[in-house]
Amino acid sequence: MKAKREALISLFQAMEKGEVDEDIIDLLLLINSIKGIYTTSSCSGRIGILEEPALGAKPLSRWLIKVHRPLKFEEAKEALKKAKSGIIFLKSQPPIFHVVAEDEEKAKLVHEVGLSSGFKYTTFKAISSRYLVEINGTEYLTVPLGKDGRVLVADEYLKFTIDIGNQMLERSKSRLPRLYKNFERLKEELGEDPLFKNLSTAKS
Amino acid sequence: MKAKREALISLFQAMEKGEVDEDIIDLLLLINSIKGIYTTSSCSGRIGILEEPALGAKPLSRWLIKVHRPLKFEEAKEALKKAKSGIIFLKSQPPIFHVVAEDEEKAKLVHEVGLSSGFKYTTFKAISSRYLVEINGTEYLTVPLGKDGRVLVADEYLKFTIDIGNQMLERSKSRLPRLYKNFERLKEELGEDPLFKNLSTAKS
Numbered sequence: 001m002k003a004k005r006e007a008l009i010s011l012f013q014a015m016e017k018g019e020v021d022e023d024i025i026d027l028l029l030l031i032n033s034i035k036g037i038y039t040t041s042s043c044s045g046r047i048g049i050l051e052e053p054a055l056g057a058k059p060l061s062r063w064l065i066k067v068h069r070p071l072k073f074e075e076a077k078e079a080l081k082k083a084k085s086g087i088i089f090l091k092s093q094p095p096i097f098h099v100v101a102e103d104e105e106k107a108k109l110v111h112e113v114g115l116s117s118g119f120k121y122t123t124f125k126a127i128s129s130r131y132l133v134e135i136n137g138t139e140y141l142t143v144p145l146g147k148d149g150r151v152l153v154a155d156e157y158l159k160f161t162i163d164i165g166n167q168m169l170e171r172s173k174s175r176l177p178r179l180y181k182n183f184e185r186l187k188e189e190l191g192e193d194p195l196f197k198n199l200s201t202a203k204s
Numbered sequence: 205m206k207a208k209r210e211a212l213i214s215l216f217q218a219m220e221k222g223e224v225d226e227d228i229i230d231l232l233l234l235i236n237s238i239k240g241i242y243t244t245s246s247c248s249g250r251i252g253i254l255e256e257p258a259l260g261a262k263p264l265s266r267w268l269i270k271v272h273r274p275l276k277f278e279e280a281k282e283a284l285k286k287a288k289s290g291i292i293f294l295k296s297q298p299p300i301f302h303v304v305a306e307d308e309e310k311a312k313l314v315h316e317v318g319l320s321s322g323f324k325y326t327t328f329k330a331i332s333s334r335y336l337v338e339i340n341g342t343e344y345l346t347v348p349l350g351k352d353g354r355v356l357v358a359d360e361y362l363k364f365t366i367d368i369g370n371q372m373l374e375r376s377k378s379r380l381p382r383l384y385k386n387f388e389r390l391k392e393e394l395g396e397d398p399l400f401k402n403l404s405t406a407k408s
Contacts, residue, residue, distance in 0.1 A: 055368065104308070123338065126315070140344060140346060141346050142345050143348070154358070156356060157356045160350075164291065168259065171259065
């Protein structure tokens with residue numbers, strides 16, 4: 001799989017630059033070591049505050065703070081001082097993995113791994129001859145906090161809603177060990193990819 | 205398709221009881237009239253306030269108010285008086301359609317219809333020999349408002365956040381006409397289902 005070779009090289013480079021979320025590195029390496037599948041953009045889950053210039057203008061939004069662990073009230077307050085223009089949102093998002101599978105059978109197996117690991121929003125798309133499986137949870141929080149630099153909620157509410165966002169993030173991340181185990185089983189079934197072995201030995 | 209026959213009968217019965225969202229009735233009838241596909245649970249999009257007994261206990265949550273059109277501030281305030289126990293959420297959700305396709309080729313076509321109509325979160329699952337396509341938008345709002353009967357936000361914020369929820373609902377619903385047109389084109393391609401014709405004539 002030529003595309004897998006390129007994706008792996010990309011992943012190893014990102015890891016070297018420290019651009020890959022630490023708590024999913026082992027999982028990403030495991031998935032990529034399996035024959036016939038590989039990962040593209042994935043995230044270990046995050047909580048943060050961003051500004052959206054206008055509703056729907058997502059690509060233009062800018063993060064004021066973004067973390068992959070529980071968000072602290074004080075750092076949120078600090079970050080909110082930087083708010084200038086647009087709608088301010090607190091967002092909490094579960095881990096998300098994008099796995100490319102070389103055929104439909106493998107896509108269905110990966111899809112099953114996601115669902116049985118508690119990632120209830122796991123689905124797949126067909127893209128030309130390949131399949132893209134998205135392993136996704138349901139624990140999303142999207143809370144408007146204010147507009148054009150002005151925060152419209154009191155501290156008490158901010159604490160309350162950040163706490164809920166943190167709990168959701170924690171709950172969705174708590175499924176990662178189960179996901180890891182299920183991918184280990186899948187590896188026994190599909191086998192190890194020699195390409196992965198070669199590339200990872202070559203880089204070290 | 206035996207399952208389609210049952211789904212159609214179910215749909216017509218629900219329509220007679222007024223249980224189907226009015227603004228998607230034509231769309232549902234159109235989709236079901238196409239050979240090889242049919243709809244299951246679908247919703248025209250909604251905004252409302254609910255109570256969740258504990259985070260993650262979604263099936264146990266109860267709606268305090270739920271509407272398929274813009275939510276008014278006054279009715280939201282009224283509904284909040286009924287809050288008793290659990291976390292209170294304001295939720296805004298885009299239209300969502302579940303379409304069963306009898307084979308992969310049709311699933312891909314329906315998937316394409318969803319995406320090209322602006323429903324960016326359209327995906328599909330394989331379920332035994334059938335395919336379930338979910339046509340879904342991205343405009344979700346999930347805002348905690350309080351806990352155990354106590355509202356933690358001021359009126360000004362409530363108005364602000366309801367307004368955002370309404371705008372998101374409006375934007376996602378504004379794509380329904382395009383979805384309709386794209387399903388019309390798909391009908392020209394796949395043809396009319398005689399089963400649908402028979403059942404709909406029989407009931408009237």
